[in-house]
Amino acid sequence: MFLKTIDILASATKSRPFLMLMIGLIIGYCVAELISYITISEDIEPTNFLASTDSNIRSPPSHADDVIPHFDVLRHDHPTDNTSLADQLKKDVRILCWVMTNPNNHKLKARHVKRTWGKRCNILLFMSSEADDELPTVKLDVGEGRENLWRKVKEAFKYVYRHHFNDADWFYKADDDTYAVIENLRYMLYPYNPETPVHFGHKFKPYVDQGYMSGGGGYVLSREALRRFVVQGIPNPKMCLPGTVVNEDIEIGKCMENLNVTAGDSRDINGRGRMFPFDPEAHLIPSKDKEFWYWKYQFYKSDEGLDCCSDNAISFHYVSPQLMYVLDYLIYHLKPYGVVRASQQLPDKLKVGEFLPPPKEEPANSNEDSFDDDDRIAVQNYGRGVPSIEPDAREVGSNEVESNDEKFTPELKAKLQNVE
Ligand SMILES: *[C@@H]1O[C@H](CO)[C@@H](O)[C@H](O)[C@H]1NC(C)=O
Ligand SMILES: *[C@@H]1O[C@H](CO)[C@@H](O)[C@H](O)[C@H]1NC(C)=O
Numbered sequence: 001m002f003l004k005t006i007d008i009l010a011s012a013t014k015s016r017p018f019l020m021l022m023i024g025l026i027i028g029y030c031v032a033e034l035i036s037y038i039t040i041s042e043d044i045e046p047t048n049f050l051a052s053t054d055s056n057i058r059s060p061p062s063h064a065d066d067v068i069p070h071f072d073v074l075r076h077d078h079p080t081d082n083t084s085l086a087d088q089l090k091k092d093v094r095i096l097c098w099v100m101t102n103p104n105n106h107k108l109k110a111r112h113v114k115r116t117w118g119k120r121c122n123i124l125l126f127m128s129s130e131a132d133d134e135l136p137t138v139k140l141d142v143g144e145g146r147e148n149l150w151r152k153v154k155e156a157f158k159y160v161y162r163h164h165f166n167d168a169d170w171f172y173k174a175d176d177d178t179y180a181v182i183e184n185l186r187y188m189l190y191p192y193n194p195e196t197p198v199h200f201g202h203k204f205k206p207y208v209d210q211g212y213m214s215g216g217g218g219y220v221l222s223r224e225a226l227r228r229f230v231v232q233g234i235p236n237p238k239m240c241l242p243g244t245v246v247n248e249d250i251e252i253g254k255c256m257e258n259l260n261v262t263a264g265d266s267r268d269i270n271g272r273g274r275m276f277p278f279d280p281e282a283h284l285i286p287s288k289d290k291e292f293w294y295w296k297y298q299f300y301k302s303d304e305g306l307d308c309c310s311d312n313a314i315s316f317h318y319v320s321p322q323l324m325y326v327l328d329y330l331i332y333h334l335k336p337y338g339v340v341r342a343s344q345q346l347p348d349k350l351k352v353g354e355f356l357p358p359p360k361e362e363p364a365n366s367n368e369d370s371f372d373d374d375d376r377i378a379v380q381n382y383g384r385g386v387p388s389i390e391p392d393a394r395e396v397g398s399n400e401v402e403s404n405d406e407k408f409t410p411e412l413k414a415k416l417q418n419v420e
Contacts, residue, residue: 078333085343086183090122093186095220096168097121098156101137101176102144103130109176110135112321116328120182122168127156150251151244154234157221161230169194171226174218179319179327184312185220188266188274191347191356194223198355199256200264202275203299210263211299212253214277216317219249221261228259262355267300268310271359275315279323283308283316 097118101110110126114135118124128137129144129152140155142148153173160171170189174180192198199221201213213219221229233240233255240255256263266275276283277294286308319327350356 085346086186089183089186089190093170093189094122094168095170095172095182095185095189096123096125096160096164097172097174097180097182098125098127098138098160099174099176099178100149100152100156101126101128101135103128103132105176106130106132106135106137109321110137112324113174113176113178116324117180117182121172123164125156125160125164126176127152127159146246148244149246149248150241153248153252154240157226158230158234161226165223165226169223170220171223172218172220173215174315175216175317177319178216178218178315178317179324180218180315181313181331184274184310184314187312187346188268188314189220191350192222192264193350193352193354195352196222196350196354197224197228197259197261198222198264199225199261200266200275202266202273202277203263204297205299206297207250208253208257208263210257212250212256213263213275214297214317215249216277217275217315218317219252219275225256225259225261228261229255233259264355265300265358266314267359268312269359270310271300272307272310273300274310274313276309276313277317279316279318280309280313280327282318 099110099113099118106126106128110128111134114124114126126132126135126137127140128135129140129142131137131139138156138159140152140159142152142155156173157171170185172180172185188200199213199219201219202217203211204214205211229240229252239258241251245251253263267273273283316327347356
């Protein structure tokens, strides 16, 4: 059949050399496409998140598709759950989530965000440089690659401003390896007025006087912060850096400061963190190494062990697709029988420009004293997905560090230089 078609084509083209040339070109193109497709699918095998520390207890899979589910594993609901308060907050505190992804990750990562935490946002957008009808994506006119991150963030927020400014009160940027508990994000934001110029995230100390929000666990902008960023910031090189750089989180932090958008405090009433740059394990069982860059970057004093993390934690980073399903199961399905926690009362709403007072210095119920070194689970190194080198310091060019010199205390600078 196939040969016959070729025969017919050949005889048809005998008298038409141009047609023959065209057919040759088309066949050549198809073969080239096929080869590049095969090469790409080998390249994107996600060895990064499968090369985990527990490979000795789970034999390494031959291919990612063996372990990442193709279907939503937790599709059932719990109709007897009393979600009336969460439902009310979904109306009162509308959150648009946009997830930074790229064509290689549409299926490997972004799809699993949509099936797990992403579906709880009021609006969920995936920002990529390529269209994808399944997710779907917003196709931004920017190149891929880490060096384009800052441009991508600006284009994404411009898109959100143009198309969804009135559809949400808060605008949350996350990565495709972020995991977020959207109900807890709503609870944190509930007292704040979206017309207050403020943004929240995990606050780091260097580079920006008021601190900047670490990119990985995501950061959330109030509607007024979004408006200032897009209307007053992006078009004005005195406010926000034009062009593109790798460190989008530092740049938006500088930009927010220039625009008088307050760097909010995302800790809970007990002073425990709610938005995190690593996975839960890395925060619960931290490195003993006090020289680890993370401790020097903390804006607030932070605790180890269970005191690290709020019972109403919001976000973690470096979360593999597998762990997203595990977390969804642990948070939304598994419950200890007979234990029903009383829900905290909602705080009063604040006026525009008002902020909650900072939490008490020491976390309540601190068990620090009963906890000596032998009790701690000693781990020399952070587990998977935690860079041993600070991700921003590693990327920042020497010029950039120079221009920020005055923002470092001599002590911090010395420490950072040791890290580098
Ligand atoms: C559900 O919870 C809310 C408070 O969150 C409470 O006021 C309401 O009575 C509860 N409904 C039922 C049926 O238990
Ligand atoms: C920020 O606040 C300062 C001091 O109040 C003011 O001088 C400046 O114009 C403000 N900038 C913007 C962009 O609102």
